[in-house]
Amino acid sequence: MKVLLLANQPEKTTRLRLFEATLKELGYETIVPRFGTVNWISIARKAREIVLRERPDLVHLFNVPDVIYHWLPALRGSGYKRLIYDYRSPWGVETGLRFGSIAKSACERFERQLAEAADVITTVNTPLKEKAMSYAPGKEICVIPNYPQRSFTVPGDDIEPENVVIFVGRVCEQEGIDSLLRVARELPEREFWVVGGGPFAWWYLRRKTENVKALGWQPHSRVAALVRQARICIIPRRENALTPYSTDRSIWKLNEYLNLGRQVVASGITLEERRKNLWVVKSTELIRAVEESMEREPEKLKESDYRFWEENTERVKEVYERVWG
Secondary structure: OEEEEEOOOHHHOHHHHHHHHHHHHOOOEEEOOOOOOOOHHHHHHHHHHHHHHHOOOEEEEEOOOHHHHOOHHHHEOOOEOEEEEEEOOOHHHHHHHHHOHHHHHHHHHHHHHHHHHOOEEEEOOHHHHHHHHHHOOOOOEEEOOOOOOHHHHOOOOOOOOOOEEEEEOOOOOOOOHHHHHHHHHHOOOOEEEEEOOOOOHHHHOOOOOOOEEEOOOOOHHHHHHHHHHOOEEEEEOOOOOOHHHOEOOOOHHHHHHHHOOOEEEEEOOEOOOOOOOEEEEOHHHHHHHHHHHHOOOOOOOOHHHOOOHHHHHHHHHHHHHHHHO
């Protein structure tokens, strides 16, 4: 069976690339296109050409922004046979935060269209499963969490962590950089590392205090080494309409932190499963939570405490066998 994996930027979409690796392991012929552009209209045109040229048996679409692929259901039969819709983020809710309720409704119309057209829906957590069910009642929906690969957490030499709080990710308001800098100002005796960047990182970091060290983007392997050196990993998001849909099963870096045995202080997210060393608090409680975590030692992990992408292999296999079998 030939499978085409589609997203806004397929070659840069972490979840898509992990599905690609699993599908190849399972013996499927898998195609991941490169569009060479970020223009939505150009991506839509090139994707349509690829579908009609390759004529895959199955298209697996990873959502956001869904408007790019609103035309895809119309090509069923002439371009492909089956469709899996991966609902990995509530695009409508996110757009509504920026542009209001009219934009939210318009975007959710595209989400509904693709959910209704899919043979099966995959998603990352229970809240998104429930939202997808509201679009397509009775549709089969399979939760496949965002867990890191086992190779990311291969043990290195034991490192005694420093009294450092580390943030990894995009330096932007949505990821909580303003909250991080507030915590750093209130805890001047603690050192904070910011690993990441973004087009406006310089603007957000222009008034950082002396205890904040901006390390910029780092290779993935280097990130693991930096996390091992820190005592606390922080996810400092503010509560908003996305909070119910951001959980411990959907946030990559949270699971990377936990698999590395580090304490995690997180706000602006929802807890689905109790995990060792994970402290979910309100954004107004971040300062207290960081201070308290500095005084604790992380709990030792057992094999059952780890979460790896490889655990999803059987789920992926079952989804594809149902769709094609």
